[in-house]
Amino acid sequence: MTVATEIEGNGNGSSPEKLLAPVLSAFWDQPNSWTLETYKRHDGYEGLKKALAMAPDDLIAYVKDSGLRGRGGAGFPTGMKWQFIPQGDGKPHYLVVNADESEPGTCKDIPLLFANPHSLIEGMIIACYAIRSSHAFIYLRGEVVPVLRRLHEAVREAYAAGYLGENILGSGLNLEITVHAGAGAYICGEETALLDSLEGRRGQPRLRPPFPAVAGLYACPTVVNNVESIASVPAILTKGKDWFKSMGSEKSPGFTLYSLSGHVTNPGQYEAPLGITLRQLLDMSGGIREGHRLKFWTPGGSSTPMFTEEHLDVALDYEGVGAAGSMLGTKALQCFDETTCVVRAVTRWTEFYAHESCGKCTPCREGTYWLVQLLRDIEAGKGQLSDLDKLNDIADNINGKSFCALGDGAASPIFSSLKYFREEYEQHITGKGCPFDPAKSTVWADRSARTTEVNA
Amino acid sequence: MTDVSLGMPQLPAPEYPADVRARLEADAKEVIARYPDSRSALLPLLHLVQSEEGYVTRTGVRFCAGQLGLTTAEVTAVSTFYSMYRRKPSGDYQVGVCTNTLCAVMGGDEIFEELKEHLGVGNNETTADGKVTLEHIECNAACDFAPVVMVNWEFFDDQTPASAKQLVDDLQAGRQVEPTRGAPLCTYKETARILAGFPDERPGAVEATGGAGHASLIGLRLAKGETPAPRVVAPRGEAPQDAPPQPGAEHLSSHDAPQETSASDPANPAGPVAEEGE
The missing domain is CATH 1.20.1440.230 (NADH-ubiquinone oxidoreductase 51kDa subunit, iron-sulphur binding domain)
Incomplete structure (x- = not known):
């Protein structure tokens, strides 16, 4: 069996136009894609308007119904995380975005934030409205200064446009976002270690329970979500949960970023409905580098058990990869050919x-x-x-x-x-x-x- | 530096000069105000003291402790946990070669070896002119641009040994160097200030190098029915056929060996790194 190296040679006759579904990446090729202006030209902050017209609990239910699952590795339903926040407890609630992308092979959140940071900011405002939080944090790994610059700028733009600060769009919602740069520690991608780090301590994980939803940042109810999970929320509101569910499978609905790297002809980001296979991605993108064969690959970073050529047709969704003995993880498809030890x-x-x-x-x-x-x-x-x-x-x-x-x-x-x-x-x-x-x-x-x- | 001293404990670190202290205190106040709890400001404050002296000095630790009502031991415990806080004077430009598996396999190991030889320094060492500190780094979330080199945490994608050597030559010669993704390089100290949460005020810094990198756009272009362009790999005008394979090149994964020996057991090769006031 060989992996086709010709674009024409894709096995099931489906074209990239049909197999891929750029949503978050849809306008990355536009001039100044990271600016508020470009974002607004592509439905930016429309999802927020819809969200603010809903009651917070209805909004949580809506996101839950969409079936959105965490894109940081574990695949926990995002809406359920929001629902776990106790309401009316009189304590401050916090949203912390995990932008500490460090899992070897994983490279989706960093290009997303570099090209389209406002999708995260909009998603955060929606999430904070839902869980009734007035202070949110972006914990960005420190080693990516170009992304830090664009986050600083996006937050500044959002404040200036009235999307952050007091009484956002006349809704009564107040929200402050703090961009926090880490200092180099893979462990801080673990959510409780991240919280310790954000509290100014060594980044070491905490014993659970209590879970962050009950006692997270400063021992207050806290939602910790991955960048891509939160950034996916505005599109779900703008285009509807049924649109979202029309992609992927029943248990793994929606679109996601697959990151192809290693010995492939065209490494890069491929946004597609959940459940696409590596064979489909390779077929459409030029395959393994010329003259070589796939030897082993990871479905979602180095922490997910490796696959071989025999797993080329595994559906890359939470259930498919799990059934084949690995984990979807971060969808970091690191491919190694036969020259690799x-x-x-x-x-x-x-x-x-x-x-x-x-x-x-x-x-x-x-x-x-x-x-x-x-x-x-x-x-x-x-x-x-x-x-x-x-x-x-x-x-x-x-x-x-x-x-x-x-x-x-x-x-x-x-x-x-x-x-x-x-x-x-x-x-x-x-x-x-x-x-x-x-x-x-x-x-x-x-x-x-x-x-x-x-x-x- | 690991001589066991049984004498007097170290005296407290000196304070910053009054003018420096006043300036940093104003900055620190701004940082602390971003958080509901002051201790959360510790990581940014450590970046801030690095922006003053280029590494975390005992004076810097004392400053952070004073601002946050912590002991110097508490601050040191945190600063030594994170790899971005330098423990000794280092160069203006931190050159990090990714040698995690994917970049290593794609050529990062060879780049790192050649840079060590070219610069005459080892891992985490600085050139005599104080310009370049070389280190190997872990995965920096740019695997689709492998092999990756970071300079002061700006992206230099799709590197080769020749392009990387040209890069460090330019840095040492003081020529302006531009990353493939990121802003024109500033010094390590200036970078540390951005990390402390003070936005880069240089005109054009945010928009420098434009939008997404070429690899980030490949899926989008395919989805639009465009054929992916051939991969552009020879950054910085280098000829691509520049990397003579080295038969039998040393590639054992020994670069991460402990560098120091525990003071309490000099014979043990696995001892912790000595720190604080070496």
Whole structure:
């Protein structure tokens, strides 16, 4: 089986125009797409007007009925998160947007905020009206200053236009948005670690319960939502929940951003209804880079168990990917071809988890450390065959036994790579070294060869 | 620097000079006002003290503690948790090469190796002229532009070893450098001020490099019935055929090894990094 490299060759005859559904990305190619002016020319702040005409509880019900699920990885229904906020409790309520996008492979929120920050701001105003919050925060990872600039500017524009501040559009809603830059810590993408970090502490996860909906920021009821989840809300209001549900499946309705990267002809953002397959995305976009074959890929970042060629037709929605033994995660489709050493890939991911482990719980802190020691030895040809069971065993002692889900994420690449590529690990051990040439995996590996062919 | 000292505890850090202190206090007041609880201002304030001195000094820690009613120990505990707070004087330009799996495989490892050799520095070290601090970084959410290099947290997409070497040459020579996504580079200190929450006031900074990058637009173009343009990969006018593969190039994943040894157990290679007043 090969992945077609010709655009004409797509298997089921469906064209990209039919398979893709740009909504959030619909006007990214327009001049000054990040400005309020351009946003308003594309239905910007129309959803807000509809929302403000509804009662807050009806608005929550509407978003719940739309079936929108969290786009940050876990897929929890967004409307339900809003509903969990106790009303009439006399405490301040907070909305915190998780813009700490750091999961390896994940690259959707950053381009979204760079090109279209107002969709997030509008979504936040709607969400705050629904949960009755008057102060919201955007926790943006610090390492993306170009995006920070545009968020500062978008918030400034929104204040100047009366979308933020006092009595927004005459509705009586008051809302303040604070843009907060993080300082470099993957763990802060975990919602309770993010809250600790936002409170000026080390970013370490909290014991739950209590859940943030009851005791979140400053021990007050708090909704923590991913950027893409919140940014999807205005379109649902503008075009209606039935329009939204007409895309995707019953349990995974709507559109989402798929991020294709790695050894593909055209890496980039592809916005489509949930449930598209990697084969469809590759077929329409030029496939795996010329002359190569797909070897392994992640459906939603490095923390989601890896897939192989046999999973090309898995529907990329919450249920489809789950049934195939992985998780939809952040829809970060990192594709690696046959030149890539899976041991090298997994070693590097594991080094990442060891580096980013916050140190709070023993299974993750110690387990990721020992995984790295074993993997480095195996990669260097100094491993033993018994190390493979040991890897599995250590991963098993992290998975489900860590304080937060990031520990489980560290175990995923170990389990899944051993499942699909155990022989390759054994090859490193019996052959006393890595059989791959990393130079062949680089972006420029085939360039000089191709030039020679053309000239010959 | 890990000599065990059993003598007097360190004296408190000196204060900032009065004029600096007054200026930073005004800034700090503005930052603190953004939050319902003052302690939330700690991360921005640490960015703010980096904008003054280029790294988090003991004086900076003392300043943050004073502003927020915390102890210096509490502030230090936070500042040492986050990788963006530098612990020693560093260059005007922080050059970070992504060596997380995807970028590493696509060529980030080779770029990082070549830059180390080209600049004559190791990971997290600064060139003698004080211009460039080189480090390897983790995934920066730009995998569709791999391999990625960040300079002062602006995006330099689709890099090659040659383009990256040209980039650091330009930085060292003081030539104006523009990212593929982001604003014309300012110094690390100026960048830190933006991170503290003070918008970039330079004219044109927000709109610099335009809208979405080329990879971000690929799906949209296909959906509109356009054929994707061939991938543009040779940034900064570099010829693309510039990366001679290095047979047997060292690629063991050893770059993340602990760099320091615990003071309490110098023989243990896995000790924590020494900090605070080294």
